[in-house]
Amino acid sequence: MKRLRLLRWSGSVLSPRTRPESLQSAIPNFRRCQATAALQSEPHDDIEVTPFLSEDALTSLPSPPVTAAKTSAKLAALHARLALPRRLPLETLARTLVDDSADPSVRFNNKPFAVLGNDLLGYYTSEHILSQYPRLPMAVVFAAMYAYHGPATLTAVAREWGVEAAAEPGGEVDPGLLQFKRLPPGPRPDQPETQVIETREEGKSKFRRTMSSRAVYDDQFGEVKTRGGEIEQKGVTLQRAATQFVRAVFGAVYLHAGRTAAKQLYNDHITSRQVNIGNLFQFKNPTKDLSRLCAREGFQAPVAKILSETGRKSRTPVFVVGIFSGSDLLGEGAGASLDEARTRAAVAAMKGWYLYSPTEVRLPSEMEEPGAKPWTPLLVDAGEIAN
Structure with missing residues (x-):
């Protein structure tokens, strides 16, 4: 009987199992060639580290610097809460929160955006009202316009968006806060002792008796156009600053994301409100x-x-x-x-x-969309009866 060599046998069984030779040969061997003297790793150039401004430099600025927008949690939360398009940068959103009473420079305040946003709100609201109710009197149209996007409504919209106001504007303020120069306590500027209402420009007439004068000379709410001047230099109210902010948001979205995004934002926050037009008649x-x-x-x-x-x-x-x-x-x-x-x-x-x-209403702005159907004329009423 032949004797087995237990030492060799135990070694072959108890040794760890290795990968078969066929699999080992299938994987090619790569060799990395490297110089003996490696270069030192340099920092990436695509990320610019902006230096922090000193406290004295921040307090000297009328509004927060542009670089502070990316570090504001309030601003990022507002952008996400409103589901704003990604093409709207945080720097522009921060600019919409700076009223012209806080920073008089048009390069850093929201006045240019507010002018455009006011025109957009007036256009979208007027076409919505006149297309839905083509027989409304002009006075009711003015009242409906005020109900949809008047100062009181836009102030409520800003409050619903969760926007808070800063106590005092300055460079050290969080960019996510509404910044404006507050009006000092005193009599209301919109109710002076002597109020002059004229149908034409100043000094032309003494009476205001027709609705056509409101449509021609006044603003989109049928009210007399006011000039800021001394009142804005002293400060503004919270309602005025919140109104300008909401208008500026619409203007900024229109410039950065286009007409479709601005119209969607308008439908989500303006036309979604229920206004009882029947209660506006008198x-x-x-x-x-x-x-x-x-x-x-x-x-x-x-x-x-x-x-x-x-x-x-x-x-x-x-x-x-x-x-x-x-x-x-x-x-x-x-x-x-x-x-x-x-x-x-x-x-x-x-x-x-x-x-x-009408049962089927098409807005004039819908013709700007690609592939729009041929235009169907809307009803144009002969005119109003009630004065």
Whole structure:
């Protein structure tokens, strides 16, 4: 019987298993050639390390430096909260938060952006209102414009965006805060002792009696254009600064990201608000206006008829009156007296005429999109009746 060599056998079994020779030969061997004297690693040039400004240099600036925008957590959070496009840099967003009362230089404040944003808001809002309700009187259009993007509304928008105001502007302030020079305590500047309202430019006329003067000489809200001057040098209110900021954001988005991004931002924060247009009407003589409307449109003269009543001889009677033009019911109203019910019915009939809205509405700005369908003309009303 042949003796086994246990030492060799145990060594071959207990030794760690190696990779087969076929796999080892399949992997080529690479050799890295390197010089004996290696160069020292140099810092990357694509990252510029900006030196920090001293405290004295920051306090001397009227607004934060441009380099501070990338280090502001508030600014980055605002950019992400509003889902702003990436093409809008943080430096531009920081500039929209600097009012012209804090920094008078147009290279660093938000005044150029606010002018463009105000025009965009006026254009988008006017086409939205006039396309949805083509028969609205001009006074109601002005009131609706104010309700959609007036100073009070834009101040509420800025508050909803989570924008906080700085106590005092300066270079050391966080760029994510709204910076403006606050108006010192005193009488309100928008309500002076003597208020002059004119239809034409200063010194031309003494009265303001027609709606056309508001459309020609006044701003997009039908109000007299005010000149800043001394008031802006003393300071501005929080409402005025917040209004300019929101307008500047729309203007900056339009310049950096284009019309589509600006329109999307407008739809998300302006037209998404519900405005009851019917509550903006104020009729002086609704029955007379309804008669003039029926005569202009060729309808039969309106006639008021009692539809129902209860408690005529009691302390709390209720009358329901309907106004008919031939066999068509134009409006219906209820009141404690026949005159009140007839007036409310006439108001309902006038609102039914003015609040007419087409089923399919296309805005004029939609024609700027690529591949837009042929334009369908909108309804243009003959004119308003109520004064």
